[in-house]
Amino acid sequence: MPILQVKNLNVTYQTKNKQITAVNKVNFSINEQDSIGIVGESGSGKSTLAMAILRLLPNRIATVEGEVYLNGKDFLKLSDEELTKKRWKEIAVVFQKAMNALSPVHKIGSQMVDIFQIHDKQLSKKEIKNRMIDLLEMVNLPPRVYNLYPFELSGGMLQRVSIAISLMHNPKLLILDEATTALDVVTQGQILENIMELEKNFNTTRMMITHDMSVVASSCKKVVVMYGGHILESGLVKDVLKNPKHPYTKGLLESLPSFTGEKNNIRGIPGSLPDLSSPMKGCVFANRCEHVMDICREKLPSEVALPGEHKISCHLIGGELDD
Ligand code: ATP
Ligand code: SF4
């Protein structure tokens, strides 16, 4: 059974004068111990997808429709009480500036203890402290961090603290939303290695939202490509990144030097995301696609399964795009 199953998920933001459909009938699932990368340019709905799964979008801001099964239970239907129990234990999240959530006037250790005790009141103070120091060590921070204030730590160290906090109750599913993006490349690499090691030891499943395709290539088993609220392509990293089928994925990869190998030949995809507040009949990528056909503007392409776990939504599939 998949650890996470998302079915027909739709998220619409209500602003003063328009409705923005940021996630549009999204379907995907994650198996236990999979690591899945969610990629796509800015505004494609990646964070909205994560927030909807986590139930962090208040009703007054967004309408969420569809089903989200966590370990077979419909997460969107849980009562607030059940939800509180499952957060941190079954599902946890780290955002890009997670460290901003820490209070500047309390020491790291006492904040960790407070968060820990929300869910577990069984252990003695001493036991909790030892546990927190172990956690800090797991993310490669020295025990002295326990007694420091947030301002005494670097951005990388604070992000490690946030990751330690997210792992406090051994969540089954860990969602990282650009959690290492703001850090320098070396720190990012170290934290990523750390997370991958922790995953092995704790059987955690990771859903990783990132702009950085090389992060996906080096740390994920599967990848989901999002654009304009739709999933356009998904599959094993080794299939999708080596042999992308969707014009958008191809464009995305061609705009990265490490994937084309030809630094002189980098080109972005001309154009920008469509207006998500007006209803669209056809393919969400149609106004930027160099292969666009009449049918693309008329009919939403349905998802087609290719060999392996590779899936793509494009009217060209099986046609001239095949290499
Ligand atoms: P990025 O890579 O920049 O983080 P993203 O893929 O995470 O982008 P989202 O933040 O999910 O994209 O945004 C998806 C769409 O929803 C965008 O058009 C965005 O402007 C819109 N959006 C996000 N938050 C809100 C909000 N609170 N109210 C209205 N629209 C919003
Ligand atoms: Fe391009 Fe048409 Fe495929 Fe959309 S469906 S990506 S417009 S070819």
Ligand code: MG
């Ligand atoms: Mg985002």
